[in-house]
Amino acid sequence: MKNYEELNGLELDTIREIGSIGTGNAATALSSILNCEVRIDMPEVRIMGYNEAIEWIGGPEVITAGVLVHMSGEINGIMLSVQQLEFVNMVLERMMGRTISSYEELTELDRSALVEVGNIMISTFVNALSGLAEITTRLTVPAFAVDMQGAILAVPMAEFGGQSDYIMTIGANFICHHQAVPCRLLLSPDIRSLNFLLKKLGVLDGQ
């Protein structure tokens, strides 16, 4: 069984490719919801220590919205859509015709729009992944929270904390109307699922 930090170049490239296909599909879905052109830049795969991951996402105390879905079946893990204010405003502007300056202004309707957008992006990502590896995956109903992003990011960490001191994230920037909006779509499979996935795709080295 290979842990996150033991992956070689080919394995990381494969995960990056999964990320590319997944986020590409998610961008297409987002584009049709928002009715505007959405592109993605180069997706990145990162394997980080806990505290490093929190710095990378922009500091622990910054308030953010998160949509979280649990995957089970042949792949177990968590998928998280971290929606920073810029992204929230892009969605609200296109769907509701307004923007907000802080999360406290979110109405019930805004929240369900954000959950729905997050859920559709996550489901599209997971569907693309499942098609690619020919596996079946079940998803839970999405959960939504607005809070400090350090605590939101700690959810997948705690879930797999017994297996690893690292967290793997796959993310990309979305470019909507030539404006780059960071959208962190984070896939955190557990170690067993990661190995299973790499084996399925025929790239797992040395087992």
Add this chain to the structure above:
Amino acid sequence: MVNKLVVGIADMKMARNEGMLITYALGSCVGICLYDPLIRLAALVHVMLPINMETNRKTPLKYADTGIRETLRQMEGRGAARPRIVAKIAGGARMFEVTGGGSLGNIGMRNVESTHMVLRREGIRLLREDVGGTTARTLLFDVESGQACVRSYGKPELIF
């Protein structure tokens, strides 16, 4: 200017006489302040999981049981006496309401239960706590006064 020491996840810091120990964004994690008021030695440990079941135990501070014991050991190494040490804890929230998501939603609660149990076994008096709920907490501990403070999103500061 008060000297500020930031405690990360699965991390512990100690300070004597004065200064501020701080750990950010405790979600399901638990922050445990341990304090010997006589010699004004304080430690803050940020644990993520309830029980250490790792075979080689590389990161004792990630778990409530080994994290508290390791912290107590280091405090005693610097002159703290077990009967004087008191504790204040915060954290153990449930960040997402997940249906059918396995143990996910309960990690916070289990962290708090494990912390209670370990403190009791080690004979440490738990003075105050701010645990559970659904919001993240930033925990600050003032070494000079032994006072803890919790900051959450959309709530007034809580001093205890």
